[in-house]
Amino acid sequence: xxxxxxxxxxxxxxxxxVDIQDQTFACPKCTxxxxxxxxxxxxPVPRRMxxxxxxxxxxxxxxxxxxxxxFRELLKFAPxxxxxxxxxxxxxxxxxxxxxxxxxxxxxxxxLQYEGLNPSGSFKDNGMAGAFTHARMVGAxxxxxxxxxxxxAAVAMFAxxxxxQAVAFIGSGKIAYGKLAQAxxxxxxxxxxxxxxxxCMRRVQQVAERLGxxxxxxxxxxxxxxxxxxxYRVLExxxxxxxxxxxxxxxxxxxxxxxxxAFMELQKLKLIERVPRxxxxxxxxxxxxxxxxxxxxxxxxxxxCDPELEKKFFExxxxxxxxxKTLASAIEINRPVNLRKCLRALDVCSGLVRTVTDEEIxxxxxxxxxSGLGCEPASAASVAGLRKLRAEAVIGKNERVVCILTGHAxxxxxxxxxxxxxxxxxxIEKYQRVGVKRANLANRPVVVPDDLDKIIEAxxx
Numbered sequence: 001x002x003x004x005x006x007x008x009x010x011x012x013x014x015x016x017x018v019d020i021q022d023q024t025f026a027c028p029k030c031t032x033x034x035x036x037x038x039x040x041x042x043x044p045v046p047r048r049m050x051x052x053x054x055x056x057x058x059x060x061x062x063x064x065x066x067x068x069x070x071f072r073e074l075l076k077f078a079p080x081x082x083x084x085x086x087x088x089x090x091x092x093x094x095x096x097x098x099x100x101x102x103x104x105x106x107x108x109x110x111x112l113q114y115e116g117l118n119p120s121g122s123f124k125d126n127g128m129a130g131a132f133t134h135a136r137m138v139g140a141x142x143x144x145x146x147x148x149x150x151x152x153a154a155v156a157m158f159a160x161x162x163x164x165q166a167v168a169f170i171g172s173g174k175i176a177y178g179k180l181a182q183a184x185x186x187x188x189x190x191x192x193x194x195x196x197x198x199x200c201m202r203r204v205q206q207v208a209e210r211l212g213x214x215x216x217x218x219x220x221x222x223x224x225x226x227x228x229x230x231x232y233r234v235l236e237x238x239x240x241x242x243x244x245x246x247x248x249x250x251x252x253x254x255x256x257x258x259x260x261x262a263f264m265e266l267q268k269l270k271l272i273e274r275v276p277r278x279x280x281x282x283x284x285x286x287x288x289x290x291x292x293x294x295x296x297x298x299x300x301x302x303x304x305c306d307p308e309l310e311k312k313f314f315e316x317x318x319x320x321x322x323x324x325k326t327l328a329s330a331i332e333i334n335r336p337v338n339l340r341k342c343l344r345a346l347d348v349c350s351g352l353v354r355t356v357t358d359e360e361i362x363x364x365x366x367x368x369x370x371s372g373l374g375c376e377p378a379s380a381a382s383v384a385g386l387r388k389l390r391a392e393a394v395i396g397k398n399e400r401v402v403c404i405l406t407g408h409a410x411x412x413x414x415x416x417x418x419x420x421x422x423x424x425x426x427x428i429e430k431y432q433r434v435g436v437k438r439a440n441l442a443n444r445p446v447v448v449p450d451d452l453d454k455i456i457e458a459x460x461x
Contacts, residue, residue: 006079007221008037010341011294012303020077023138025220026454033341034221035261036077036425040269044411049240049271052232067091067231068129074265075130075225084132086161088125089229091117093402098371102364103383104390109249111243111385112236114373121228123255123406124154124331127213131216131225132158140164140214144207146200148251149179150407155216156186167213169193169200176329176376196323198335218254218338227258228265234402234439235272243276244399247389249381249406250280250353251331253342260345276402278349279395280342281385282357283326283378285434286333289342290353300347302333305340325332326432327358327415330378330407339423352394356384358434362419366441369416374409420444 001018009027010014013126016029017037025034052071057065063069063080067089072080072398091324100107113263135143142165144228152168152175154223159166168190170180172195183190195201201217208215212213218224235242248255256278263275282290291313292298298309324332336342345351356364358377364387365380382403409416422428426437448458 004042005038007034010035015456021138031390036221036225041075043076051414062097067233068126068226071229071232078137080134080135082136085121085129085269087120089128091115096341096371102367103387106398109232111402112405114400114405118155120157120409122150123229124150126229127223127226128154128158131223132162134222135214140290142213144204144213145216146204148197150177150330153179153182156183156188160186170202171196171200178343178411178413190203195334218252224254225253228262231259231262242274243402245277245395245401247279247382249331249378250282251333252338253338256345257338257341258282260348261437264348275349278351280353281381283331284327284355284357286324286331286353289353291355298341328361328436342385354380354385354388363440374405376411377415383405
């Protein structure tokens with residue numbers, strides 16, 4: 001076993017360790033989730049975070065151009081020659097004064113971390129840099145994932161570049177065309193299963209085990225190592241100052257889990273003096289985390305989560321045949337695989353969970369667009385969530401808040417066009433299904449005849 005890095009069960013009462021080369025990603029003792037752990041004394045971690053910024057000036061060097069591997073000492077599980085990069089992490093943290101009135105916060109204090117600038121258009125590329133690095137280390141030839149869209153796009157792109165075959169499992173009618181197009185174009189073998197994401201997730205694990213495929217979903221701890229870098233870039237964008245709040249959409253809970261681990265490690269290394277609070281935002285139609293944390297009061301409890309509470313919850317979900325329903329397809333997930341890691345992150349970051357309706361998500365998405373950044377529906381859950389938390393006076397008007405925008409607007413253009421062009425969304429079946437009645441901030445096109453005077457009148461200047 002490597003002296004520098006290894007895999008370790010997240011349950012402190014178990015603490016099982018396996019070699020860094022292992023690719024089962026489940027604890028051999030308790031079948032729980034695994035972390036990547038480090039012997040920090042053997043890693044030359046800079047004494048101050050600002051030391052990482054110097055690498056920005058070395059953009060002709062492959063690893064320093066990466067917004068993940070620029071911080072490689074903080075995820076040092078692989079030799080540098082194995083580190084896979086497609087230029088991921090060239091993202092921006094933008095102060096968004098245009099959104100200040102909408103969310104009722106002082107203009108200098110709201111920031112948007114825009115992950116839509118990644119090569120495949122979503123935050124997933126951060127994680128794929130880590131996961132494909134490990135896949136290369138273990139000699140993987142074929143990789144597999146279950147996906148609501150963004151994962152399949154990122155996996156297909158990285159696999160194509162790395163000379164590996166990708167297999168993507170998607171649910172029937174559960175993927176936006178902007179994402180499906182990428183998986184198909186990058187050459188992934190795409191398997192459409194009758195069922196939702198949870199069905200696909202169960203099947204891809206079974207298929208991967210039987211055929212020896214390398215798993216790329218966020219159950220893979222190396223993927224979450226890459227996603228830690230999103231928080232490093234947030235700190236970099238704030239001149240290494242810690243914000244008061246991070247607000248992030250919650251689906252399979254990989255991001256929130258990775259962010260919690262990032263802050264836990266940075267505090268241990270004394271690279272930050274405090275951690276921010278975290279708010280995780282579920283869609284109202286996919287609210288497993290909200291129900292468990294805010295209603296059932298499930299907690300991390302130093303790794304001693306209540307297994308009976310969790311079991312009873314999911315048994316009731318199954319008996320009621322409750323399925324996730326939201327237009328924010330990226331977070332349309334009933335059974336988040338990283339639930340327990342997320343509970344730990346909530347504990348580390350004194351976090352909380354809220355839900356927002358699809359109508360609130362789409363209105364927030366329109367406002368994000370008007371602020372100069374386009375995002376997919378799931379991304380806008382963070383802004384809608386911030387607005388709700390301000391209305392509840394949970395977040396102060398003068399607190400510094402970072403909302404994570406997870407994906408590009410062109411990931412799901414159909415929803416955007418419908419929102420801005422349809423007069424009555426409530427009459428369309430897919431919007432009825434999730435309770436959306438109207439587009440409150442629609443920017444509808446003006447239809448005029450081919451008449452110069454009428455056109456000038458329509459311009460309205």
